Amino acid sequence: MRTPQHIVGGGLAVLFLSPLVWAAVASVSPQAGTAQTSGWGLGNYETLANYQAGIAQYLLNSTVVSVLTVLFTLGVSLLGGYAFAMFRFPGRNLLFLVTLAILMVPYATLLIPLYVLLNDLGLQNSLVGLALVLTMFQLPFAVFMMRISFEAVPKELGESALVDGCGSFRALLHIMLPAVRPGLITVGLFAFLAAWNDFITPLVLISDSDRAPLPLAVANMRQQVMGIVDYGATEAGVVTLALPCILLFLALQRHYVRGFLSGALKG
Amino acid sequence: MASPVTTLEQQRSSPAVPVKGSQRRRRPKLTGWAYAAPTALFVLIFFVVPVVLVARMSVSDWGLFTGDRGWNAPENYQDVMDDRLLWPAVWFTVKYTVVTTVILLGLALALALLVQESSRWTGILRSSFLVPSALGLASASLLFYALYSPQSSPLGFLGIDSFLGTPNAALWSTVALIVWRFAGFYMLLLLVGLQSIPGDVYEAARLDGATRMQTFRHITLPLLKSSLALCAILCVTGSLLAFDQFYILTKGGPDNSTITIVQLVYNMAFYGQNNLGRAAALSILILAVLLVVNVLQFRGLRGKED
Numbered sequence: 119m120r121t122p123q124h125i126v127g128g129g130l131a132v133l134f135l136s137p138l139v140w141a142a143v144a145s146v147s148p149q150a151g152t153a154q155t156s157g158w159g160l161g162n163y164e165t166l167a168n169y170q171a172g173i174a175q176y177l178l179n180s181t182v183v184s185v186l187t188v189l190f191t192l193g194v195s196l197l198g199g200y201a202f203a204m205f206r207f208p209g210r211n212l213l214f215l216v217t218l219a220i221l222m223v224p225y226a227t228l229l230i231p232l233y234v235l236l237n238d239l240g241l242q243n244s245l246v247g248l249a250l251v252l253t254m255f256q257l258p259f260a261v262f263m264m265r266i267s268f269e270a271v272p273k274e275l276g277e278s279a280l281v282d283g284c285g286s287f288r289a290l291l292h293i294m295l296p297a298v299r300p301g302l303i304t305v306g307l308f309a310f311l312a313a314w315n316d317f318i319t320p321l322v323l324i325s326d327s328d329r330a331p332l333p334l335a336v337a338n339m340r341q342q343v344m345g346i347v348d349y350g351a352t353e354a355g356v357v358t359l360a361l362p363c364i365l366l367f368l369a370l371q372r373h374y375v376r377g378f379l380s381g382a383l384k385g
Numbered sequence: 386m387a388s389p390v391t392t393l394e395q396q397r398s399s400p401a402v403p404v405k406g407s408q409r410r411r412r413p414k415l416t417g418w419a420y421a422a423p424t425a426l427f428v429l430i431f432f433v434v435p436v437v438l439v440a441r442m443s444v445s446d447w448g449l450f451t452g453d454r455g456w457n458a459p460e461n462y463q464d465v466m467d468d469r470l471l472w473p474a475v476w477f478t479v480k481y482t483v484v485t486t487v488i489l490l491g492l493a494l495a496l497a498l499l500v501q502e503s504s505r506w507t508g509i510l511r512s513s514f515l516v517p518s519a520l521g522l523a524s525a526s527l528l529f530y531a532l533y534s535p536q537s538s539p540l541g542f543l544g545i546d547s548f549l550g551t552p553n554a555a556l557w558s559t560v561a562l563i564v565w566r567f568a569g570f571y572m573l574l575l576l577v578g579l580q581s582i583p584g585d586v587y588e589a590a591r592l593d594g595a596t597r598m599q600t601f602r603h604i605t606l607p608l609l610k611s612s613l614a615l616c617a618i619l620c621v622t623g624s625l626l627a628f629d630q631f632y633i634l635t636k637g638g639p640d641n642s643t644i645t646i647v648q649l650v651y652n653m654a655f656y657g658q659n660n661l662g663r664a665a666a667l668s669i670l671i672l673a674v675l676l677v678v679n680v681l682q683f684r685g686l687r688g689k690e691d
Contacts, residue, residue, distance in 0.1 A: 138517070140532065
């Protein structure tokens with residue numbers, strides 16, 4: 119790499135990182151019209167903590183939804199990927215195609231009927247209902263990813279299970295599971311990021327503001343008191359929202375990148 | 386005894402291989418279905434049923450609070466076509482999609498070329514460009530909402546009066562947010578394409594005395610076509626369905642100038658009109674258009690490769 123490219127690259131990197139750095143700094147710096155008018159401190163986070171049901175409630179909502187979505191997605195895609203990769207059964211190709219077809223249908227098209235359907239199922243305003251819907255949105259990627267993970271397992275491994283006389287479920291649990299763990303981590307990471315960050319799904323499905331996940335709560339907070347927006351609290355909300363995602367991203371970057379790569383290969 | 390794995394391997398390697406003692410196969414069809422059942426249930430309840438339901442809603446008088454009041458086709462579709470916000474929304478969404486796709490793919494390609502070689506430094510650069518894509522679109526929009534506000538903006542030095550006050554400013558400010566959030570993601574996809582180009586092709590070009598510009602135009606771009614097409618399909622689809630960024634940044638304003646199609650669906654259903662049937666009709670139309678657009682894009686891609 120030549121020096122001009124070094125400079126351009128470095129400059130661009132600073133440009134990409136600066137909004138994040140700005141948000142973190144601005145959330146604790148003094149600013150008129152916020153809770154932190156003089157000196158540096160956590161005033162904006164206090165506003166956030168005391169907003170309506172309190173940030174603890176919204177964080178809890180987001181955590182419940184994200185954890186449930188990750189668990190549902192991992193469970194369904196582990197079994198589904200195993201079925202698609204290792205078994206032949208009638209309707210196998212059709213089911214796989216219909217699962218992938220979820221990608222072709224816009225969120226909004228599905229959310230209108232899902233709003234009615236969840237009411238009929240008694241899951242209106244429910245975090246479990248929200249997690250179920252978010253899991254469905256994750257399935258095309260998750261099932262695809264787990265299927266190719268199982269197909270990549272060397273067949274000697276499966277044969278050793280046969281020699282040991284394992285049933286198919288024990289083979290899955292004791293022999294296949296460790297082999298497909300990287301795939302599971304990628305699927306789980308994507309499910310978490312999607313559930314933690316999704317906005318339009320809870321906007322449509324959750325009308326009780328006490329059950330709103332964090333992105334929805336922070337967005338609603340802007341219309342507080344007579345239309346005057348507390349930008350400090352918004353900045354604090356953004357930092358709270360972004361921090362777990364960025365930490366997870368940095369810790370699991372390799373898995374994150376692999377998820378994108380499998381998507382690229384698919385295309 | 387018979388693990389499904391062996392059954393599968395036999396079938397995969399060659400259907401002619403005789404199955405070892407069929408009594409040892411523990412009904413693999415049923416076992417396969419048992420493992421696929423959770424997927425099938427999810428897909429059926431939360432995807433197939435809603436798709437059928439939305440089609441039915443689109444031909445029914447179906448209010449948000451009143452529920453189903455019976456068949457009324459084709460009233461919902463007519464109402465959608467007569468909606469005075471429909472064509473401005475279509476026009477704005479298309480304009481936004483073209484602008485975003487051109488800028489985003491151009492920048493992503495430049496970034497991918499910049500970090501193409503592997504080194505410690507390019508690794509750091511790649512991570513820096515990718516970090517924004519870990520943020521949710523809503524979080525990123527809220528961040529830029531504060532960044533663009535007159536009270537808290539650090540961007541005063543740019544000399545821009547208002548980032549969201551005029552239709553044009555609102556469009557470009559939103560495009561800037563989307564480019565920031567997604568450039569790293571598309572860079573990554575293009576990087577995969579770049580790295581799959583064999584090194585000896587470049588070597589041959591160098592020996593033939595090709596300039597860097599010639600190499601880029603006649604080797605890199607053609608060989609990158611399928612990656613670029615994939616990015617274009619993802620970007621066009623994503624932009625046509627834009628919602629979060631406009632809902633948070635502009636709320637469709639100023640003067641309804643930044644209402645996208647999906648926002649119109651949302652407004653029809655939950656904001657003002659409270660008419661689920663009409664919203665369903667519009668979302669069926671969106672689905673149809675999207676299918677056509679994607680088929681055309683795939684066809685165009687295939688035509689070029691042939």
